[in-house]
């Protein structure tokens with residue numbers, strides 16, 4: 001084996017997804033590299049969020065959904081995982097910050113408690129570690145017992161990232177995590193994502209082309225449920241092979 005070879009964290013083969021009769025994801029074949037940032041871009045309604053949700057089986061919650069094909073995490077079909085374990089391994093952060101209406105501290109320990117951690121000292125450690133990883137500790141360490149809803153939008157989003165990290169996932173799915181934030185908070189989250197990829201595999205949906213260019217290693221361009229092109233972000237932005245990719249990233253449509 002070649003040393004330093006990048007491992008595939010997620011391998012997707014011939015993935016098709018239907019909402020009833022509607023064919024929303026069409027023959028998706030991509031590999032997502034471990035400890036990298038993969039951006040999903042493309043016009044509204046092209047299937048980015050649907051694809052993201054397949055990665056932790058969130059689409060299972062929708063009755064009309066039918067999925068075909070193979071989706072492996074660490075070489076194991078995701079359907080073979082217990083769904084609770086899968087969602088522990090594959091955390092998610094949503095577009096609008098959605099802290100629970102409870103204290104900062106309780107937001108972070110919520111997941112670990114569900115997974116059976118009761119020891120107060122251990123929980124305290126998790127809180128400090130997770131908030132540090134989300135670069136929020138210094139801002140909230142004196143208000144851990146105050147309501148999370150009193151934080152700014154940007155702080156709330158970093159809290160949601162800390163909450164996702166508290167159960168020690170391997171993969172972090174992010175669905176437009178900065179679209180509700182001001183530029184300063186957006187910059188902090190982008191900076192944070194750059195740090196997170198040292199330890200986690202990040203898959204992010206973004207409408208912001210500059211953001212995809214700044215933070216991702218690989219980019220998948222979706223259109224009408226298909227991946228038109230998947231390559232290094234550098235190639236997608238500076239040397240796209242498909243005319244549609246070029247037209248999209250240069251703002252000709254979308």
Ligand SMILES: Nc1ncnc2c1ncn2[C@@H]1O[C@H](COP(=O)(O)OP(=O)(O)OP(=O)(O)O)[C@@H](O)[C@H]1O
Nearest residue numbers: 019022024042043044045046047048049050051062
């Ligand atoms: N629960 C659902 N039931 C039926 N159709 C759905 C459902 N969710 C999404 N769709 C359809 O699937 C297609 C893909 O939607 P999806 O939200 O994945 O796109 P997207 O690329 O993330 O869009 P956006 O950028 O606007 O968030 C759309 O045509 C949408 O209407």
